[in-house]
Amino acid sequence: MKGVKIILASDSKFLVTLLRRIMDRSENLEIIEEYFDIDNLKEERTSGAGDWVILAFNKNSDEIEILRNYLNHEKGSRTRLLDFDADRDSVDVYEQNHAGQTITVDSIDDLYDILNAK
Amino acid sequence: MIRILIVNDSKLTGGMVACALEDEPNMEIVATATTIEEAKSYLRRGNIDLALISSRMPEYGAMDLINHLQDSEVKIVLMGLSEPENQIMEYIEAGIEGYVLRDGSVEDLVKAINFMDKKEAQIPPGIAYDLMSRVAELSLVLEKLNSKELIQNEELTSREKDVLKLIEEGHTNKEISDKLVIEIGTVKNHVHNILSKLNVGTREEAASFFALIKARKS
Numbered sequence: 001m002k003g004v005k006i007i008l009a010s011d012s013k014f015l016v017t018l019l020r021r022i023m024d025r026s027e028n029l030e031i032i033e034e035y036f037d038i039d040n041l042k043e044e045r046t047s048g049a050g051d052w053v054i055l056a057f058n059k060n061s062d063e064i065e066i067l068r069n070y071l072n073h074e075k076g077s078r079t080r081l082l083d084f085d086a087d088r089d090s091v092d093v094y095e096q097n098h099a100g101q102t103i104t105v106d107s108i109d110d111l112y113d114i115l116n117a118k
Numbered sequence: 119m120i121r122i123l124i125v126n127d128s129k130l131t132g133g134m135v136a137c138a139l140e141d142e143p144n145m146e147i148v149a150t151a152t153t154i155e156e157a158k159s160y161l162r163r164g165n166i167d168l169a170l171i172s173s174r175m176p177e178y179g180a181m182d183l184i185n186h187l188q189d190s191e192v193k194i195v196l197m198g199l200s201e202p203e204n205q206i207m208e209y210i211e212a213g214i215e216g217y218v219l220r221d222g223s224v225e226d227l228v229k230a231i232n233f234m235d236k237k238e239a240q241i242p243p244g245i246a247y248d249l250m251s252r253v254a255e256l257s258l259v260l261e262k263l264n265s266k267e268l269i270q271n272e273e274l275t276s277r278e279k280d281v282l283k284l285i286e287e288g289h290t291n292k293e294i295s296d297k298l299v300i301e302i303g304t305v306k307n308h309v310h311n312i313l314s315k316l317n318v319g320t321r322e323e324a325a326s327f328f329a330l331i332k333a334r335k336s
Contacts, residue, residue, distance in 0.1 A: 014198065017223040018131075021138040086128040105130050108137055 003028040004115055006052045007079075009035045009067065011060070019054070022108060029115055038063040041070070052115060054082045072097050082114065120235055121165055123192075124150040125157045125183065126172040135170070135197075138224050145231065154179040158186060168193045168231065173200075173209075173217075184212045193234050197227060207248050215239070259326045262317060273315055281308040286325040 006023060008031050010016050016034050023029045035041040064083050071081050071094060081094040084105075091114060092100040105111050122145055126132035132150040139145050148166055151157035154175060160166065169187060173180050173196050184194055193215045199206060200220040209217065216230040216239060233240050241249065274282065277298075284294045291309065295302040309321065318324050 013221050013223055014218065014227075015131075017225065018134050018138055021141070021224055022134050025137070084130075086131055089129050107130065108133050111130065 003030075004052060005030055005032045006054055006115070007031075007033045007035070007041070008054050009038060009041050010054075011036060022111075026112055029112070038066055041067070052080055052082060054084070054115075068094055120145050120231060121148045121167045122146065122231075123148055123157060123160050123166045123169045125152075125154070125169060125175065125180075126150070127152050127175055127179075128172075131172070135227075139228070139231075142228055142231075144235070154183050154186075157183055161187070161190070161192060166192055168195060168234065170195050170197060170227075170231070172196075173198045181209070181212060184209065184214060188213050195227075195230050195234055197222075206245060207252065210245075210249065211252070255323060255326060256330075259318070259323060259330055262327065274312065278308050278312050278315070281305060282312050282324060282328050285309070285312070285321050286328040288325075 006029060008016055008019060010019075013036065016036070020031055020034075023031050064081075067081055067083075071079060074096065079096075083092040083094070083100070084090075085092070088104075089106060090102050090104045091111075092102050093114065094100045103110075103114060105114065122139065124132045124136050124139075124147060126135065129150075129152050132152060136147040136150050140147055149160045151160055157169065157171075161169070169183065169192050171180050171183055171194060175183070180196060184196075187194060194213060195216040195218070196209055196214050197218045198220050199209075199217050206217065216234045218227045218230050229240060280298060281294055284297060289297065291302055291305045295305045298305070309324075312324055313319065313321075316324055316327050318327060
């Protein structure tokens with residue numbers, strides 16, 4: 001079992017399979033669930049199982065808002081939300097009940113660093 | 119070994135694709151470009167077999183690069199396509215050897231590259247049908263082009279040539295009427311005369327005919 005457990009949410013099958021390959025190469029990152037439909041994620045997720053949610057390359061701001069709302073209502077959650085914007089090569093990182101923080105990611109190592117940060 | 123140039127406006131996405139393909143024993147990532155100009159610069163070095171281009175490059179960049187590569191031996195695989203099938207046909211006609219849809223997977227991408235390397239293609243039935251229809255249509259047009267009927271093109275009036283050019287650009291009769299500031303009935307008469315003089319049955323055939331004549335003259 002790897003250290004950081006990841007729930008992957010994206011409407012792009014290609015990006016999900018791509019991220020899975022990238023995560024498989026890392027020593028500490030593990031994808032434990034994949035969702036192509038945000039509503040399914042909201043309904044099926046059990047609280048506290050993951051350290052991260054990645055919303056990969058999903059430009060639908062309504063869905064990001066749904067996930068932020070979901071995150072804010074998880075009890076005692078350490079889960080964080082990472083929203084990747086391919087147009088700006090950056091991620092917005094959200095913690096429970098906190099405003100987002102935008103971080104530039106130029107490389108896979110940058111992404112690994114953000115995911116591994118506690 | 120297939121030497122690959124990745125073209126993706128997202129540095130991270132390009133990097134992730136490179137990282138995923140590096141695991142393939144027969145593939146070598148030569149470079150990753152984030153702009154069309156950068157891609158052209160890498161291509162000038164001449165050590166690339168395949169350009170793996172994101173369809174989402176800004177300002178029609180993907181089509182620009184495909185056109186740029188038309189006379190080169192570099193093969194093209196387009197990735198991230200979410201366009202309807204008729205637009206995929208446009209890319210195929212422009213010269214791509216393979217493509218991966220946005221709903222495809224990394225495994226589909228690897229397959230597309232390997233198919234391309236073996237000079238094969240994996241084509242969904244809908245696209246295959248369109249391709250067969252297109253080949254038949256072009257074959258008919260070519261046959262006519264190679265016959266004496268070509269001469270009839272010279273009989274088109276200046277106005278009919280204007281209308282034919284707009285048909286080739288995909289305009290409707292109404293749009294042609296607006297653009298040339300003539301009655302729609304007049305446009306219909308011109309279209310009828312064009313089809314008759316070119317001895318073709320449809321606007322699409324007339325458009326293909328015009329495109330081939332242009333290509334021949336250039």
